Amino acid sequence: xxxxxxxxxxxxxxxxxxxxxxxxxxxxxxxxxxxxxxxxxxxxxxxxxxxxxxxxxxxxxxxxxxxxxxxxxxxxxxxxxxxxxxxxxxxxxxxxxxxxxxxxxxxxxxxxxxxxxxxxxxxxxxxxxxxxxxxxxxxxxxxxxxxxxxxxxxxxxxxxxxxxxxxxxxxxxxxxxxxxxxxxxxxxxxxxxxxxxxxxxxxxxxxxxxxxxxxxxxxxxxxxxxxxxxxxxxxxxxxxxxxxxxxxxxxxxxxxxx
Numbered sequence: 001x002x003x004x005x006x007x008x009x010x011x012x013x014x015x016x017x018x019x020x021x022x023x024x025x026x027x028x029x030x031x032x033x034x035x036x037x038x039x040x041x042x043x044x045x046x047x048x049x050x051x052x053x054x055x056x057x058x059x060x061x062x063x064x065x066x067x068x069x070x071x072x073x074x075x076x077x078x079x080x081x082x083x084x085x086x087x088x089x090x091x092x093x094x095x096x097x098x099x100x101x102x103x104x105x106x107x108x109x110x111x112x113x114x115x116x117x118x119x120x121x122x123x124x125x126x127x128x129x130x131x132x133x134x135x136x137x138x139x140x141x142x143x144x145x146x147x148x149x150x151x152x153x154x155x156x157x158x159x160x161x162x163x164x165x166x167x168x169x170x171x172x173x174x175x176x177x178x179x180x181x182x183x184x185x186x187x188x189x190x191x192x193x194x195x196x197x198x199x200x201x202x203x204x205x206x207x208x209x210x211x212x213x214x215x216x217x218x219x220x221x222x223x224x225x226x227x228x229x230x231x232x233x234x235x236x237x238x239x240x241x242x243x244x245x246x247x248x249x250x251x252x253x254x255x256x257x258x
Contacts (some may be wrong), residue, residue, distance in 0.1 A: 007111050014085060014115030023080040030076060031127050034068065038134040053138045058215040060135055065147055066207050066216075069128065070200055074151065075180035077123050078158035083165060083172040085116040086249075106246045109163070113242055117159050124155045146210045153234040154203035160241030161199065167249045199237055202230040 018024075045056070086109065128151055132140040158180070165179070166172040184198040195201045205224035208216060218224050225233075 007107055010108065010111040011115040014112050015119065018081050018084060018116060018119055021084065023084055027077050027080045027123060030073060031123075034064075034073060034127075034131060035134065037068075038064065038131055042134060042136075053136065054215055056136060057139045057142055057211075060139055060143060061147075061207070061211055061214075061216045064131070065143060066204055069131070070151070070154065070203055070207070071185060072181070073127070074124055074154050074203075075158055075176075075184070075200070077127075078120050078155060079162050079173060079176040079180060081116050081120050081123075082159045082162035083176050085112040086163060086166040105250045109167070109242075109246050109249045113159070113163055116163075117156065120159050121152060121155050125152055142214065146214075147207055150203050150206035150210070150230075150234075153206075153231065153238070154199060157199045157203075157234045157237035157241070160238045160245070164241045164245040164248075167245045167252065196225075196233075199234070202233045202237075205230040206234075 125148065128148065129144065132143045134140075135143070162172070162176045165175050169175045180199075184200050187195045187198045187201070202225065204218075204222075206227050208218040208222070208224045209227045209230075224230075
């Protein structure tokens with residue numbers, strides 16, 4: 001009973017610490033900018049544009065969902081919370097106090113993960129719902145139906161991967177930022193199979209395949225994989241990332257804490 005109480009307390013402290021942090025403000029600013037962008041975009045639409053839902057859906061998908069939201073908003077939301085979850089304790093030299101508690105290291109990481117994942121998924125999925133509702137109703141309904149599953153899967157994959165970064169690297173936020181906003185962007189624009197180490201490649205592959213019948217076409221050199229393959233790879237990132245992080249965290253010696 002004392003173990004369960006300690007573990008749930010750690011989850012609650014993680015949630016409270018992440019929500020009431022500067023990271024929430026860091027996430028709120030780009031989300032507000034995206035909302036403003038969509039609002040002014042809809043204000044500039046002509047009456048004839050509202051009648052052509054297929055055209056608006058394709059533009060909304062290509063310009064906003066697949067480009068801005070998938071390549072920027074999802075990884076920013078994930079790294080803002082996931083790298084700070086365990087990395088913040090390491091930076092502030094408080095991780096040592098967690099490690100000497102009578103809670104196994106793997107369960108410490110699990111508590112951090114359980115406390116972080118709902119926040120990231122809620123922020124990403126909730127903001128996407130709001131952004132969709134700014135658009136005309138048929139476009140919003142279709143976008144939510146088609147894209148929400150891949151957006152949630154990408155969020156979970158990023159959270160797991162960034163927890164792994166936090167376990168491996170001291171300055172994990174910088175590493176996650178370089179990976180998600182620079183390496184994935186560069187790799188995603190390259191031909192061949194090298195792009196298949198990028199989370200957003202599989203998320204966008206799902207989006208292109210699901211929305212292909214609605215006029216959303218993939219770029220020339222993108223070479224998307226099938227939806228089932230993309231789903232499988234995102235789940236591998238999600239489960240494999242956090243399992244590997246737990247194994248490393250259980251054995252790694254953090255000499256910088258002493």
